[in-house]
Amino acid sequence: MTFATVQDLETPSVLIDLDLMEANIAEMQSKCDALGIAFRPHIKTHKIPAIARRQLDAGATGIACQKVSEAEVFADAGFDDIQIPYNIVGARKTRRLAELAKRAKVTVTVDSQPVIDGIAAAAQAVGATIYMMVELVSLGQRTGTTPEAALAHAQRILAAENLSFAGLMIYPSDAAIRPRLQQTLALLEAAGIPVEQVSGGGSGAISDMRLLPELTEMRVGTNVFWDWNSVSAGYAGFDKCAMRVRASVVSANEPGRVILDSGSKSIQSETIEGQFGYIAEYPAARIYKVNEEHGYVDFSACAATPAVGDSLHIIPVHTCVVTNLHNQLFGVRGDRIEVVWDVAARGLVW
């Protein structure tokens, strides 16, 4: 299919404003450059090798993926420095990881001994070297471990034949983590273990980068497109949000209320203050409910209500989960479609 302008597209379709995306890529790289920190884009937000290539061309040092299957897609596309900041567990998955490590530099993160041992066994079985960082638990209270356990894990990694200790990882790398990070670095130094890398991450942690001089790199995904979550948290304005879901009105039988053809299958189910997306043309409209293929919108606070067949554009609550729902993203300048990307790493759960 060829599309000349956005008016040719069926809806729902995901548009990426290329001017905004390019500015977002340049801005993040320049923030990292100014601090002497490497930037490592997390591809979860776009899942598209051609966009990651633009990020590397702008100066990024490598990529981060969240799944082995995603890393495989990007390795196939020629990326050779891939971080997977995740505890990779299970015989099949660690085997695939080890195979991948024979054709790209692969760095994973771990927070427990069983995870280290599982990956070490797989690496040894195929004769690969896997780089391994230890994750420090952050205020996010997700994965990660304590300074004392981090030292023990580093020693275990150093003792394993096919693993290479690659430093420390934090997510999110808010400034509040600094005392714990410094304590960990001191423990490692006292044990004579050099720490080559301290990898931070998270959109919200961008503003804290300068307060953590120990960081050697930042992993961020969302900045490439931004979204309503980012705006709500104060990370960016709507004027930087590059992703918009083009939707159509399919029913308008109630005054001040319409139904869109975009529901949880195209804009997902996450909310901000009970709303499922921000309609660019109607800031006072509220998407108050979604079914899979229907979005319910209250226009009662708007001067006008659109009619059946009209199109409008939704800035999603969370851009990464929207990418994962679509087979293509459409790169646009104004109304002109400049590029159609297949979402190559879409929906890869393994």
Place this chain on the structure above:
Amino acid sequence: MTFATVQDLETPSVLIDLDLMEANIAEMQSKCDALGIAFRPHIKTHKIPAIARRQLDAGATGIACQKVSEAEVFADAGFDDIQIPYNIVGARKTRRLAELAKRAKVTVTVDSQPVIDGIAAAAQAVGATIYMMVELVSLGQRTGTTPEAALAHAQRILAAENLSFAGLMIYPSDAAIRPRLQQTLALLEAAGIPVEQVSGGGSGAISDMRLLPELTEMRVGTNVFWDWNSVSAGYAGFDKCAMRVRASVVSANEPGRVILDSGSKSIQSETIEGQFGYIAEYPAARIYKVNEEHGYVDFSACAATPAVGDSLHIIPVHTCVVTNLHNQLFGVRGDRIEVVWDVAARGLVW
């Protein structure tokens, strides 16, 4: 890839208990048979032609899809009676619909004049006949129209060259709709318009079928697998829930709390009382948060907490949106994998 047992699978993987699915299919068909109502399974729940074929083999009359693109997949798989209970809007989509109607019997629903006219024009352009039902607005307050407008729409459909009036559609078809339905039928009868079909739908409306003797068919999707939503609403027990997401523990560094490898990318973001899924082995556990690749589980109310590498099984909040996130579903009996289905109509938003 060949898999002998669920232990061979990577996680997250979606298991379908075949015994339960078969019982669910038989039960729904027999409920409809007992009332003399046709059953038309909505394929949105499984998106898999082979499962729809089992439903037809059990006695179903045809299928319902929600998108033209889904209908195309099922037409390619040999299904020749397809209903799309949706207002189909836009030149490209109506053109594809009309092309589809040349190779299968296609019935759509409408709730406004612009939608009727758009489809009529497309049907005429390619010389296809499209069957068209008028949707009555229900208590769900989504799409649909009034009795008076339904009459006007029926007349407009009858006057169009390439459209065939196929009756009335209701979603959800709760018993409370009956006065409005009867009023509409009386208006149509007074105008000399025969109503061949009254199509009801919705899991919750199954219990009301006997209270709406005007119904000629029921469209339901979720009953094939059921889910936590269904249990919560009292439509089924957990013992009928055929879908389970097999997940692994990837981190367990906090007492009474673990992190799973299943987050919004595999179990989605919908919740029941703030929980993102029901863990079959640990009824007292609470999945209290998800990121894309992480599920946060509180096991503090459980007698034991699983360890890194352990597997468990999640009954999802909403089965349809989970299917849409996965490339394969695995049909199992006990631990043995009997069939691997590709989710052929996955993620089709057009």
